[in-house]
Amino acid sequence: MLARYNPQEIEPKWQQRWAEDKLYEVSDSDPRPKWYALTMFPYTSGDLHIGHWYAMAPSDVHARFKRMQGYNVLHPMGFDAFGLPAENAAIKRGIHPFTWTMQNVVNMRRQLKSIGAIYDWNREVVTCLPEYYKWTEWFFLKLYKHDLAYRAKAPVNWCPQCQTVLANEQVLEGGFCERCGAGVTHRDLEQWFFRITKYADELMQHDGIDWPERIKIMQRNWVGRSEGTEISFALDHPGVAEKEILVFTTRPDTTFGVTFMVLAPEHPLVAKLTAPEKKAEVEGYIARSRRATEIERLSTEREKDGVFIGAYVVNRLNGEKVPIWIADYVLMSYGTGAVMGVPAHDERDFAFAHRYNLPIRVVVAPSDWDGGELEEAFIGSGVMVNSGQFDGIPSEAGIDAVTDFLAEKGWGKHTTSYRLRDWLISRQRYWGAPIPIIYCEQCGIVPVPEKDLPVLLPEDAEFKPTGESPLKYHQKFVNTTCPKCSAPAKRETDTMDTFMCSSWYFLRYTSSECDTASFEADRVKSWLPVNLYTGGAEHAVMHLLYARFFIKAIRDIGLVDFGEPFTRLFNQGVIIVERQKMSKSRGNVITPDEYVSELGADAVRTYLMFIGPWEQGGEWDDSGISGITRWLNRLWNLVLTGYRRSKDVSPEVRQNAERELSRFTHQTIRRVTDDMERIRFNIMIAALMEFANYLAKVAETGAVSPSAWEEAIDSLLRLLAPTTPHLAEELWQRTGREYSIHNQRWPQWDEELAKEEEITLVVQVNGKLRDRKVVPASITEVEAMQIAAESTRVQPYLEDKKIIKRIYVPGRLVNFVVK
RNA sequence: GCCGAAGUGGCGGAAUGGUAGACGCGGCAGUCUCAAAAACUGUUGGGGGGCAACCCCCAUGUCGGUUCGACUCCGACCUUCGGCACCA
The missing domain is CATH 3.90.740.10 (Valyl/Leucyl/Isoleucyl-tRNA synthetase, editing domain)
Known part of the structure; x- marks a missing residue:
């Protein structure tokens, strides 16, 4: 009796085994060519929703594909951990932003592990930890020193009732405070800016990088x-x-x-x-x-x-x-x-x-x-x-x-x-990286010396619901001495925009444990720029423009030797629910956990890739997921039910069947490889389904030799490995193959074997389809024209007419234009 | 409003100037079963014709254009989605 496909059993088993064997640990000294596959790190909102999976699972599949192609792949993960919601939680529920954030990190890390991705967790970064934000502050000082940071007045949303600065998100339609309903106004404050406009012209250029045209256009229009x-x-x-x-x-x-x-x-x-x-x-x-x-x-x-x-x-x-x-x-x-x-x-x-x-x-x-x-x-x-x-x-x-x-x-x-304006980085908030600046009555604006970094966020700040930035009222934080003249002085109490944290995290992944520098130059030199950056289309302009600016700025400072951080960019679409973007505040969050525990990570991974073109996103609808589950079950049965060769098959029939099997196999390898490279996952899955359907028919007839069958199964499993890593590993082992499938090479196709012998020639009259003829692929134009003209279905349309033009598209069609 | 996308069967989608609807969901019919579920097999855009193998017409948001040929290119419009600088 054949064992049933049971993802609940095999998925944790393999995840544990891979972790024990350190299968996905990345070595910097590996001699193979490097491939840096970066996915935008998630904000620590609390739960990983299906939109996160939509971002993470397909990019893991692509990274695994590159890995099997023989690259040393860095595919890291971390957390964007500073930001407004943590502070809101503090105000609303009395929980400290640090506690709230780190609880979320623990939960989300667990959820991320259930995807079955190749993340090397040794390299994780969490932007709200001092060992990270110390270097965010350090970068601020570098920009300041090179005259890329300055102070100027700029307006903020101001609620006169709450006496506080509001984010745009906190201002309701019509200009009312979301907390108290008062009319919101604008107020000018002295704030810090980065001179992104200095790079305006360069930011309009996307030479030498492979980015979607629509994103480049949006960025150019943004710079304006x-x-x-x-x-x-x-x-x-x-x-x-x-x-x-x-x-x-x-x-x-x-x-x-x-x-x-x-x-x-x-x-x-x-x-x-x-x-x-x-x-x-x-x-x-x-x-x-x-x-x-x-x-x-x-x-x-x-x-x-x-x-x-x-x-x-x-x-x-x-x-x-x-x-x-x-x-x-x-x-x-x-x-x-x-x-x-x-x-x-x-x-x-x-x-x-x-x-x-x-x-x-x-x-x-x-x-x-x-x-x-x-x-x-x-x-x-x-x-x-x-x-x-x-x-x-x-x-x-x-x-x-x-x-x-x-x-x-x-x-x-x-x-x-x-149109581009300088980047306003000041936030009148607690939960962000402090701006390392001291104001001295004698010396004016004085940067915090590097040796004094990090400027730590005080743990015991008060989160009064009506207060301004908690730092402003924290006497121990505010009052300090001037690093130049030692006179009493005051600290800057604004913190930095979180886009600052996300402008350099991809450098930190290369050296996350390093405590003497923001990154190690030789490691960044060998890994960067990122080969493929994937993430939500909602970041088309701001994050991606800021990160590009940041890299250009530190290039000119001499910290890196490249000017574009992301060589290839792919923006996946947004998963929407009830016609809206998923978000906690809208209360329309779909969690993947139940799907994963019921159907398995492989099924969820595959389904998300199958629902449509990745760049398009779309409405979440789980009605089709059963099709994926059925398919995985069929794969399980197909591979594990022993193949039986039929005895009453003539040598000629067997030869033809084997030739056809090999052709189908090589065509599938070609299709799947091409779809992987071009990031067309939905049709890649369809190609794999067609291959599996075909193999089921072959198994039924039993026409091919067992060795030909085994060869096809071998290719099938390798092609499946990136998409369904657990299932592929289990089947690989159960068919007696050597652990691990994830260290195997991606299959190669042979163009000769993949070649079609016959084609369907379409015959049109005035562009309308009138007949189809199956002909040898080697057909010449003269032969094709003759076959087309002789067609009994076509003849009635040619009678009493004059052929004024004959169009021939090799391998496809003949079109007679008549009058 | 401005910038950027998308619109194809009942549904998700395929087809990137050359066979519209691959692959899957759902539906219908059947096999198995006491029955149901699961699984498997067949079928499935709409309309019309034929005993039948089949044949014809219509159909890719709307209107117009380019082309031998348009889901695909161009123009206008409609609808939906993303972004608009403090959600990230």
């Missing part, structure tokens, strides 16, 4: 480079030192059409320029705009409103007085925080001018223009009019002509502007 002109408008206002306001425009050719100027409400000149009688209105408008989110402010659908502040600038090109307005569709963080209003040639300005009855002056004439008023903004090109000495010039040429003229006069210059 735009060529234009900075124009100075003359300012002469009593009691104001500034003598100009700068604007950025991509359309200097329309400068003669300026009829107003718009400043961002946050613009520093607004307070100085506002006329006394306008003060109340302006301040009211500013207060309102401080409550709007950036998405709201930039929406092109929202009605543009604004307020005249009662002051003017002068357009130097024509000497005209131009009224200054403020409007919240202008952001302080883009360009110069000021735009010139050219209603005739910009849609937003047109709407704005209409609303407030501002003049609309045409300065670029549309080709069919009658000199009258415009129905809508004309944003195309034409001939310049009403533009002084530039009249008659085509507006495209006018862009340079006006810019050159302005530059000559010292009134402007060609410049490049970016």
